Amino acid sequence: MLYVSTRGNAPPRRFTDILLEGLAPEGGLYVPEIYPRADLASLRGKSYGELAHALLAQFMDDVPDLKRIVESTYTKEIFETDDVTPLKTLEPGFHLLGLSNGPTLAFKDIAMQLLGNLFESVLKKEHATLNILGATSGDTGSAAEHALRGKRGIQVFMLSPHGRMSPFQRAQMYALQDPNIHNLAVKGVFDDCQDLVKQVNADRAFKSRHRIGAVNSINWARVAAQVVYYFKGYFAATEDDDQEVAFAVPSGNFGNIHAGHVARSMGLPIRRLILASNENDVLDEFFRSGRYRTTKPVVATSSPSMDISKASNFERYVFDLVGRDGARVRDLYRRLDSTGEFDLPRPDSEFVSGRSTHADRLRTIKQVYDKFGVMIDPHTADGVKVGLEHRETGVPLLCLETALPVKFSQTIREALGRDPERPKRLENLEKLPQRFTVIERDTDAVRRYIEDHA
Numbered sequence: 001m002l003y004v005s006t007r008g009n010a011p012p013r014r015f016t017d018i019l020l021e022g023l024a025p026e027g028g029l030y031v032p033e034i035y036p037r038a039d040l041a042s043l044r045g046k047s048y049g050e051l052a053h054a055l056l057a058q059f060m061d062d063v064p065d066l067k068r069i070v071e072s073t074y075t076k077e078i079f080e081t082d083d084v085t086p087l088k089t090l091e092p093g094f095h096l097l098g099l100s101n102g103p104t105l106a107f108k109d110i111a112m113q114l115l116g117n118l119f120e121s122v123l124k125k126e127h128a129t130l131n132i133l134g135a136t137s138g139d140t141g142s143a144a145e146h147a148l149r150g151k152r153g154i155q156v157f158m159l160s161p162h163g164r165m166s167p168f169q170r171a172q173m174y175a176l177q178d179p180n181i182h183n184l185a186v187k188g189v190f191d192d193c194q195d196l197v198k199q200v201n202a203d204r205a206f207k208s209r210h211r212i213g214a215v216n217s218i219n220w221a222r223v224a225a226q227v228v229y230y231f232k233g234y235f236a237a238t239e240d241d242d243q244e245v246a247f248a249v250p251s252g253n254f255g256n257i258h259a260g261h262v263a264r265s266m267g268l269p270i271r272r273l274i275l276a277s278n279e280n281d282v283l284d285e286f287f288r289s290g291r292y293r294t295t296k297p298v299v300a301t302s303s304p305s306m307d308i309s310k311a312s313n314f315e316r317y318v319f320d321l322v323g324r325d326g327a328r329v330r331d332l333y334r335r336l337d338s339t340g341e342f343d344l345p346r347p348d349s350e351f352v353s354g355r356s357t358h359a360d361r362l363r364t365i366k367q368v369y370d371k372f373g374v375m376i377d378p379h380t381a382d383g384v385k386v387g388l389e390h391r392e393t394g395v396p397l398l399c400l401e402t403a404l405p406v407k408f409s410q411t412i413r414e415a416l417g418r419d420p421e422r423p424k425r426l427e428n429l430e431k432l433p434q435r436f437t438v439i440e441r442d443t444d445a446v447r448r449y450i451e452d453h454a
Contacts, residue, residue: 001014001015001032001033001036001058001059001060001061001062002014002032002033003015003017003018003030003031003032003033003220004030004031004033004326005024005026005028005029005030005031005326006024006028006029006030006031006315006316006318006319006326006329007024007026007027007028007326007329007330007333008028008325008326008327008329008330009024009025009026009028009326009330010024010025010026010028010030012033013030014062015059015060015061015062015063015220015221016060016062016063016122018030018220019118019119019122019219019220019221020119020122020123020130020211020213021213021214022201022212022213022214022216022218022219023198023201023202023214023218025204026330027198027201027202027333028315028326028329028330029218029220029312029313029315029316029319030220031220031316031319032059032220035262035265035266036058036059036266037266037267038055038231038266038267038268040241040267040268041241042054043055043231043235044235044241045235047082048074048082048083048084048085048228048232049070049071049073049074049075049084051228051231051232051235052070052073052074052114052225052228053066053067053070053071055224055227055228055231056070056114056224056225056228059220059224060118060221060224063118063121063122065121069114069117069118069121070114072117073113073114073117074113074114078102078103078109078113079101079102079109079110080101081101084101084110084229084232085097085098085099085101085110085229085232085233086098086101086236087233087236087237087398088374090368090371090372090374091372093394093395093396093397094388094391094396094397094399095233095236095237095396095397095398095399096374096376096380096398096399096401097229097233097236097247097398097399097400097401098401099229099400099401099402100377100401100402100403100404102143103143103146103147104139104142104143104146104172105403105404105406105407105423106139106142106143106402106403106404106407107139107226107256107400107401107402107403108139108140108142108143108144109143109146109147110225110226110228110229111143111217111221111222111223111225111226112140112143112144112146112147112215112222113143113147114221114225115144115147115215115219115221115222115225116144116147116148116151118221119132119148119151119154119213120151120152120153120154123152123153123154124152124153128153128211129153129154129155129211130153130154130155130211130213131154131155131157131210131211131212131213131450131454132144132148132154132155132156132157132158132212132213132214132215133157133159133197133200133201133212133213133214133446133450134156134157134158134159134197134214134215134216135158135159135160135190135193135194135196135197135216136158136159136160136165136173136190136193136216137160137161137164137165137190137193137252137253137304137305137306137307137308138160138165138166138169138304138305138407139169139305139402139403139407140215140216140217141158141160141169141173141183142169142172142173144156144158144215145158145173145176145178145181145183146172146176148180148181148215149176149178149180149181150178150180151180154180155180155182155453155454156180156181156182156215157182157184157446157449157450157453158173158181158182158183158184159184159186159193159196159197159446160173160183160184160185160186160190160193161185161186161188161189161190161192161193162185162186162187162188162438163185164189164190164300164304164307165304166304166407166408166409166410167430168406168407168408168409168429168430169304169407170434171429171430171432171434172407172429173436174434174435174436175429175432175433175434175435176435177433177435182437182449182453183435183436183437184436184437184438184439184446184449185436185437185438185439186439186440186441187438187439187440187441188441189298189307190298190307190308191294191298191308191309191310192441194216194308194310194312195310196441196442196443196446197214197216198312199443200212200443200446200447200450201214203447206447210450210451210454212450216253216312217253217255217256217258217312217313218312218313222255223255223258223259223262223313223316224259224262226255226256226259227259227262227263227266230247230259230260230263230268230270231263231268233245233247233398234268234269234270234398237396237398238396241269242269243269243396244269244270244271244395245269245270245271245395245396245397245398246270246271246272246273246274246387246390246391246392246395246396246397246398247260247270247272247273247274247397247398247399247400248274248276248383248384248386248387248388248390248397248398248399248400249273249274249275249276249383249400250276250278250303250306250379250380250382250383250400250402251275251276251277251283251306251311252277252278252280252283252305252306252307252308252311253308253311253312253313254283254311254312254313254314254316254317255312255313256400256402257273257275257351258313258314258316258317260273261273261317261320261350261351264350265320270350271392271395272349272350272351272352272390272392272395273350273351273352274351274352274353274354274383274386274387274390275287275351275352275353275354275386276353276354276355276356276382276383276385276386276387277306277353277354277355277356277382277386278301278303278306278307278355278356278357278361278382279299279301279355279357279358280296280298280299280301280306280307280308280309281355282294282296282308282309282310282311283311283314283353284353284354284355286314286347286353287346287347287351287352287353288346288353289346290343290344290345290346290347291341291342291343292314292336292341292342292343292344293340293341294309294310294336294340294341295309295340295341296309297309301358302358302361302378302408302410302411303356303361303378303379303381303382303408305379305402305403306379306382315329315333318332318344321344321347322344332344352390353386354385354386354389354390355386356381356382356385356386360381360382360385361378361381361382361385361411361415362411362414362415363385363415364376364381364382364384364385365378365381365411365412365415365416366415366416368381368384369415369416375405375412375416375420375421376401376405377401377402377403377404377405377407377408377411377412378408378411379402379403380399380400380401380402380403383399383400383402384399387399404420405420405421406420406421406422406423406426437449
């Protein structure tokens with residue numbers, strides 16, 4: 001499998017070459033040269049680990065010990081269930097796909113645990129070190145840090161928006177005391193953090209000198225790992241390989257739902273991918289109108305992991321949308337950099353979208369709890385609300401559960417008048433000592449910190 005850049009100016013490369021790099025040299029994102037086709041009949045009935053290996057081997061065919069890495073990643077010890085992503089049927093044709101059973105109680109663990117093991121394997125073979133630079137709106141940071149803490153040869157520098165995550169999310173990151181974990185709280189919003197990561201990566205000399213790598217979903221391995229649970233959910237919800245399904249996905253940075261687009265491109269019978277935005281509705285606006293506009297100010301909401309206006313993975317979808325024309329993608333993103341927007345013909349019906357507000361989240365959390373006895377977090381509530389708006393008769397609807405409710409206790413209390421259950425191992429999490437550094441929204445400040453601590 002060879003990988004090309006969405007901006008067309010990088011030579012094709014193998015998977016292990018792009019794994020440690022993140023962005024392509026000209027600022028594009030790596031994507032497979034072609035999407036492999038999946039043989040559904042041969043995949044149905046496999047365990048999660050077997051399914052993951054069968055699918056990922058097509059994307060990662062130059063990783064000699066991939067089978068061992070996958071088997072050591074997707075275990076009951078790490079994900080608390082052999083299913084890894086169990087399907088919960090709320091009523092016939094309406095399901096929750098449980099993606100939040102990993103160490104940090106969010107769907108990011110599924111890809112991040114694999115990524116950490118891939119990094120460790122490749123670095124060991126190369127006798128090399130890596131400095132990870134990432135940005136998080138809440139869940140990516142903790143998932144990355146818990147996957148990479150203590151890993152030999154890896155330092156993690158994670159940017160987060162100062163004061164804009166939930167107390168639980170902050171504690172999951174800042175309470176880690178491992179010397180290879182560095183939390184930098186940026187005076188700004190998530191988009192500022194993401195911009196800083198891209199600016200540091202654009203400094204090719206600095207990136208090369210300090211071996212800067214990525215764990216955000218700009219890293220293709222993250223997207224590939226997420227493709228697996230679309231197949232797993234499909235097989236759990238259907239009995240034959242001709243049944244179409246719909247997936248409802250709360251989306252901010254477009255990585256999770258882009259994995260669904262890849263699964264569909266591989267032949268999974270997905271009738272619709274239903275994108276749910278919160279009040280930061282840049283993606284919903286695009287799928288309704290064809291206008292991508294990132295100039296609207298980001299507002300703080302009760303589904304904070306989606307408080308994003310610049311969806312970094314969206315470029316991968318745009319690349320497919322314009323016929324994989326790298327020159328056109330370059331022109332569109334130059335326009336975006338200069339004007340904050342671009343227009344494309346309204347996409348086909350593969351995607352539909354909708355918007356959810358704080359009041360919608362509270363109402364949906366209460367409705368799901370009252371009717372089914374199931375507690376969901378605010379982001380999952382966004383997905384359920386919009387998913388039900390687009391539900392079609394005879395088409396099973398799978399709503400992706402993106403985090404456990406305990407990560408957002410304040411909103412759960414407001415919706416239900418009670419606290420969510422908390423795993424015993426996390427009972428006093430917010431009371432633990434926290435270690436982080438507040439920095440200005442400044443690229444030089446990030447570079448200086450990496451130079452001083454790498």
